[in-house]
Amino acid sequence: MSDITLDIIKDISITSPSKIVLLVMDGLGGLPDPRTGKTELETARTFNLDQLAAQGNCGLSEPVAPGVTPGSAPGHLSLFGYDPLIYSIKRGVLEAVGIDFDLMRGDVAARGNFCTIDDKGLVTDRRAGRVSDGKCAELAKLLDGQVFDGVKVLVQPVREHRFVAVFRGDNLVPEVTDSDPLQTGAPPKKIEPLAPGADRLAKVANQFLEKARAILASHYPANMALLRGFSKHPDIPTISEIYKLKPAAIASYPMYRGLAKLVGMEVLRTGKSIEEEFQTLKQNYGNYDYFFIHVKGTDTAGEDGNFDAKVRVIEQFDRALPQVLSLSPDVIIVTGDHSTPTLFQGHSWHPVPFLIHSKWCRPDGIKKFGERACASGSLGTFPAKRTMLLAMAHAVKLTKYGA
């Protein structure tokens, strides 16, 4: 099917004072507990969510395609209105995003490892014995901020042996090979260009690694660094450019702040709990017209296989919800970026419960927010990338298409 393009959406989007709040419970969708036949969401007592569902529209959203399990990046890109099969976040950039690094358009990021080499220069441990986070930060600092041929190299620790290297300079072409040999007993590889114009980055990266060898020589076992997964800021058109919105993100985990930044959201300082996140919404409510709020606990409990913990997070969310409702946003959406059933203990492909609430909804009579109820909702099972259009429509921020 020919798809509506971001260019068309740009044409029909208008600004207005109405406000959109997107509430994402990470990994919300689940599977039934065999003892009760109910999913985590169906088990949770969710008075407020049920009421929103009854007044709004429900459905099931599919982040990528039926049967496809999304990572966090495609799961969120979809909810932000981007086709995750068109816009992808590659390795190095994702690593930078994951530590909430302030990546700029044009930057090239690579994943780094501190490693051990022997006196012949062969890699003996690709992870340098998994050095401590503190040691990682100390070593990263030694490498950070050097300039080679006009390209600044920013180095930030991730954890243990892992770091991010960001190359900042004009017209960098990211198609270069890895230096990581991906095995022991081999020397680090020379980085080679793979595309026209990539020789400059390859040269700079090799210079950086030679310098790193010298700097790290006295830090055995972390006496060398390896780089892989060079990739460039994806240069995604921003939410503001497409939808003429002023968007803000409220997320306590760095990965989600990073993803929000990539699409041009302003990231607000917030606390770790759901209540603190909702408090941040209240404090900033006047300054933006689109809010993305991310709740991590559902996914964590799902990954841990802790059914009751996931139920508790959902109930905690529901109890805190009146803080959001008291602001009377024109559009409220509650959904997840994917399913993380506790029985499955990981991200899964199952479609995700979705509800939208606005005075312009044609209520579909769903009484309880849950997977099976949503399957009977009037939104049907739909691509998650439609979320933005639904939000914009119900906020009356879209004009007619065609006369």
Added chain:
Amino acid sequence: MSDITLDIIKDISITSPSKIVLLVMDGLGGLPDPRTGKTELETARTFNLDQLAAQGNCGLSEPVAPGVTPGSAPGHLSLFGYDPLIYSIKRGVLEAVGIDFDLMRGDVAARGNFCTIDDKGLVTDRRAGRVSDGKCAELAKLLDGQVFDGVKVLVQPVREHRFVAVFRGDNLVPEVTDSDPLQTGAPPKKIEPLAPGADRLAKVANQFLEKARAILASHYPANMALLRGFSKHPDIPTISEIYKLKPAAIASYPMYRGLAKLVGMEVLRTGKSIEEEFQTLKQNYGNYDYFFIHVKGTDTAGEDGNFDAKVRVIEQFDRALPQVLSLSPDVIIVTGDHSTPTLFQGHSWHPVPFLIHSKWCRPDGIKKFGERACASGSLGTFPAKRTMLLAMAHAVKLTKYGA
């Protein structure tokens, strides 16, 4: 996602004596009246529609994409089986379509304004004081039918200061600039070509406007004309070419007759009421195998915000329906081109109630034709452009795809 193409449909379409009747209630979809919780369609007593729904299949159709509010043109193109994101009707052509102008393939149409210029040639009123419809018709006639460089210029009044100019000649390229300066205090602009081959149209249009200046000189305040939005007949493959149908349109409003003509339907003379339209169907039933019947009243009532009036139009439609049923069409479809909820007082994005009735339906047990009932129908929420394939299939006018 890859889509079934018109070429494939062409390959599998066959002729047969079976007949399809597409009944479009413009702006059919609504929103619930807060006092009763029921939409216009749910409120209306619709014995005949309910019976059709019970015997057929229901669903909700989406004209363009979830959340996107369609204009009349994309709304109808969808129902006629064309992807409204691929086939679009541009400004000038739409203006011609709106007055039911008999546009031919190859024609270029532009929107025209009579305007006022001062003795320096500067525009002082872009609308010439909104001259009367009668004056507009009189002036249009003065400009109509002139030939420049083998290109005939047809001029037809729209209303007040507005007219349509259609340029008829071989190989006209429509990419030219407007002459309308879109502000007062500036002279009309010279029309310039924007694409290879467009210089001929630009030259002819400039000659036409110079001649108009001379002809209109004595008709102050309408002493000049402005043109904008040049666009060409979209050259859409016709319904007959694709589906091997002999299609007829029954519509009392010019816009819908015009849209039907664009896709190659024969437009039948009819009266203003639903009963007269159905009478026209009866009289011509033997001569065609596809009928598009357009009912305007639902949309008008919706735009006016008159809930009861919309309910009455639907009830009137239902009472008249036995006239159609007595002909026993092989396929009857009842739907809208978009929603126009009376609460919203305009076109909206809400999916549209849809029913198809044929002896080959697998009934889905819906008892009442209404928005919420349709949401539970077996057709689900589906793109409106699938309407033609559903009609053709249930009329057994499609052969197998693949062996």
